[in-house]
Structure formats: C-alpha cells, structure tokens
Amino acid sequence: MQLTTILSLFVAAASATPCPGSPRKFGIMALRSASPIHFASAGASQNGIALNLSDARADADCVDGSKPKSATFYIEDERLYLYGKKGGVVQQFVVDRSGMGQGVVRYSTKTESDPTGHLEVKGWAVDENDNLSFNGTGLIGCPAQDGSWNIWLGTVAKPAGQEGCLGFSARTVDVKKPVQCTYSNYA
Numbered sequence: 001m002q003l004t005t006i007l008s009l010f011v012a013a014a015s016a017t018p019c020p021g022s023p024r025k026f027g028i029m030a031l032r033s034a035s036p037i038h039f040a041s042a043g044a045s046q047n048g049i050a051l052n053l054s055d056a057r058a059d060a061d062c063v064d065g066s067k068p069k070s071a072t073f074y075i076e077d078e079r080l081y082l083y084g085k086k087g088g089v090v091q092q093f094v095v096d097r098s099g100m101g102q103g104v105v106r107y108s109t110k111t112e113s114d115p116t117g118h119l120e121v122k123g124w125a126v127d128e129n130d131n132l133s134f135n136g137t138g139l140i141g142c143p144a145q146d147g148s149w150n151i152w153l154g155t156v157a158k159p160a161g162q163e164g165c166l167g168f169s170a171r172t173v174d175v176k177k178p179v180q181c182t183y184s185n186y187a
C-alpha cells in the first residue's frame with residue numbers, strides 16, 4: 001500500500017472517530033409509568049427546561065434551521081450544558097436548592113466565574129442506570145397552562161406552591177447526530 005493511501009485511510013478513520021475528550025451528547029426522557037409524562041422528552045426554552053414543550057415554546061435557533069422540542073445536553077466536570085454552536089455562546093445550567101430557590105433549574109450564558117450565593121453549577125451526574133441527578137436529587141415536572149411540564153429539582157414536592165408536580169426518572173438517551181442550537185435566553 002502506498003504511503004499516501006495509508007495516510008488518507010488514517011485521516012478518514014480519525015475524522016470518523018469523535019475526539020476522545022468530547023463528552024457524550026444526550027437527551028432527557030422522563031420515565032414515570034402510568035402517568036401523562038411517561039416517555040416525554042425534555043426541551044429547553046426561555047431559560048428553563050420542560051417536558052412536552054409546546055410549539056410556541058420550541059424556539060431554539062439551530063444550525064439546521066429546526067425548532068426541536070427535545071434539547072441536547074452534555075456534562076463536563078459535573079456541569080450541565082446545552083449543546084451549542086461552535087464558537088457561539090455557552091449555555092450552562094444553574095440550580096438553587098435553597099429555601100428561596102426551591103430547586104429551580106435554569107440555563108443562561110456561562111460567565112467567567114461561577115455564580116455565588118445559593119446558585120450552584122457543579123453536582124450533575126448520570127448514574128449507573130443512566131438517570132440524571134444533581135448530587136443525588138432527581139427531577140420533577142410541574143404542569144403548566146400550555147400542556148408542558150416545567151422541570152425542577154425534586155428538593156421540595158411543590159416548588160413555588162405548584163400543584164400536581166410529578167417526580168420522574170430523568171433517563172439520559174444518546175443523541176447520535178446532535179444538532180448545535182442556541183436556546184432562547186430572556187435572562
């Protein structure tokens with residue numbers, strides 16, 4: 001085999017393999033049998049994540065022009081991010097487990113330094129069952145007017161006094177062909 005052929009095979013193999021440091025891209029599917037949210041997937045809009053995102057709230061700006069109702073996530077150094085555009089803004093999740101925050105989960109543009117006070121960014125993990133949690137606390141969904149279910153950390157049963165919230169297993173599922181999107185930011 002000629003050297004040039006070997007080299008081109010090598011280049012082809014290298015470009016087909018994701019770089020070793022590239023974190024897994026995943027979607028979030030809710031598992032809560034015998035409930036309306038069983039198998040619903042999580043989308044991102046207006047700084048929050050929700051199951052069964054409504055058409056109106058599916059407002060991401062994606063490189064392929066799609067308006068996905070399911071968001072693509074990744075974890076790096078225990079921090080949860082939305083899979084964004086190369087060279088674009090980095091959207092990172094922040095939680096507040098304090099009595100004030102009641103387990104609120106929000107994303108916004110990543111800043112130079114970590115937020116302070118009750119806001120936390122580090123603690124996200126996917127366990128051996130592929131469930132996502134924040135330092136051991138799972139997710140809950142609270143029904144909204146438009147049919148979507150806003151996602152909170154399950155630190156309290158009724159965050160902000162909301163009724164009808166349901167805990168669920170946040171099962172992470174591989175996204176084979178992730179699409180880079182910037183999700184709407186009103187913060």
Ligand SMILES: *[C@@H]1O[C@H](CO)[C@@H](O)[C@H](O)[C@H]1NC(C)=O
Nearest residue numbers: 097120122123134135136137
């Ligand atoms: C995470 O959870 C462990 C065990 O429940 C606890 O000891 C630890 O303080 C927690 N860490 C944070 C940052 O909340």
Ligand SMILES: *[C@@H]1O[C@H](CO)[C@@H](O)[C@H](O)[C@H]1NC(C)=O
Nearest residue numbers: 036037052054055146147148
């Ligand atoms: C999902 O949202 C649609 C409206 O966008 C609504 O009709 C439907 O009932 C919702 N499903 C659940 C499980 O809440």
Ligand SMILES: *[C@@H]1O[C@H](CO)[C@@H](O)[C@H](O)[C@H]1NC(C)=O
Nearest residue numbers: 129130131138139168169170
């Ligand atoms: C995580 O996954 C397992 C296995 O599928 C499931 O039994 C468990 O209840 C899940 N949820 C949580 C919150 O751990």
